[in-house]
Amino acid sequence: xxxxxxxxxxxxxxxxxxxxxxxxxxxxxxxxxxxxxxxxxxxxxxxxxxxxxxxxxxxxxxxxxxxxxxxxxxxxxxxxxxxxxxxxxxxxxxxxxxxxxxxxxxxxxxxxxxxxxxxxxxxxxxxxxxxxxxxxxxxxxxxxxxxxxxxxxxxxxxxxxxxxxxxxxxxxxxxxxxxxxxxxxxxxxxxxxxxxxxx
Amino acid sequence: xxxxxxxxxxxxxxxxxxxxxxxxxxxxxxxxxxxxxxxxxxxxxxxxxxxxxxxxxxxxxxxxxxxxxxxxxxxxxxxxxxxxxxxxxxxxxxxxxxxxxxx
Numbered sequence: 001x002x003x004x005x006x007x008x009x010x011x012x013x014x015x016x017x018x019x020x021x022x023x024x025x026x027x028x029x030x031x032x033x034x035x036x037x038x039x040x041x042x043x044x045x046x047x048x049x050x051x052x053x054x055x056x057x058x059x060x061x062x063x064x065x066x067x068x069x070x071x072x073x074x075x076x077x078x079x080x081x082x083x084x085x086x087x088x089x090x091x092x093x094x095x096x097x098x099x100x101x102x103x104x105x106x107x108x109x110x111x112x113x114x115x116x117x118x119x120x121x122x123x124x125x126x127x128x129x130x131x132x133x134x135x136x137x138x139x140x141x142x143x144x145x146x147x148x149x150x151x152x153x154x155x156x157x158x159x160x161x162x163x164x165x166x167x168x169x170x171x172x173x174x175x176x177x178x179x180x181x182x183x184x185x186x187x188x189x190x191x192x193x194x195x196x197x198x199x
Numbered sequence: 200x201x202x203x204x205x206x207x208x209x210x211x212x213x214x215x216x217x218x219x220x221x222x223x224x225x226x227x228x229x230x231x232x233x234x235x236x237x238x239x240x241x242x243x244x245x246x247x248x249x250x251x252x253x254x255x256x257x258x259x260x261x262x263x264x265x266x267x268x269x270x271x272x273x274x275x276x277x278x279x280x281x282x283x284x285x286x287x288x289x290x291x292x293x294x295x296x297x298x299x300x301x302x
Binding site: 014017021024025028029030031032033035036050051053054055057058059061062 | 218219222234235236237238239240241242243244245246266267
């Protein structure tokens with residue numbers, strides 16, 4: 001029962017990989033995962049931990065990491081330049097709008113390169129990891145927005161993450177627009193057919 | 200060449216293998232140092248296939264249609280030999296340096 005559930009979950013998880021890769025290697029990956037599930041030398045808990053690491057490791061091999069790092073560095077440079085002009089709490093429009101655009105582009109490029117929405121989000125996530133250095137940097141380098149406690153810090157990081165992921169999702173959606181349109185049309189068609197059949 | 204790719208090529212140098220066999224062989228051959236999972240294994244295999252170092256073998260040998268077998272190409276064998284040669288030279292150099300450095 002546990003093995004069947006784990007296999008089903010793995011089937012869902014491999015959806016984060018690019019479509020072409022999934023189409024060619026998906027069934028084999030699933031078959032191999034089932035073999036590992038039935039391997040008496042491997043405990044289910046160890047396999048779960050190993051699989052999570054493996055999924056992330058595999059995904060990073062598909063991601064345009066260099067470009068994601070480049071986008072992250074662009075945000076950092078923009079922030080350092082912007083903060084040099086406005087070291088106080090004031091956030092100028094360019095300091096907010098430019099990273100926003102960078103994350104749209106990061107999500108778009110990631111989704112285009114990997115042919116998947118999740119690829120765009122993961123690329124933007126890597127960009128965001130580097131860009132998030134701006135939050136502690138704000139305090140350490142420019143002595144603005146000090147973190148009085150852990151709660152403040154967590155809230156600030158959560159806000160930055162949200163700020164990063166919303167434009168990234170927008171960029172990834174634009175890149176996948178044709179595909180999403182097709183899926184919506186197919187789903188609507190299937191729903192209409194089911195409706196007609198039932199009435 | 201990265202360590203997982205090296206061990207995958209090494210495992211295929213002996214005989215043609217399918218994914219699960221490669222995974223087990225890599226783990227055993229590297230004394231547990233390299234532990235691949237399905238995602239990293241097939242992403243690595245795709246890289247090796249794209250580079251022409253590995254190719255797929257036609258037919259399902261054990262009657263399981265889901266399993267694909269992989270074989271080392273001539274280019275793959277050459278790349279593996281070059282990598283081993285490079286490692287041997289590095290080992291020899293390290294040995295000589297350590298002998299010189301020892302009092």
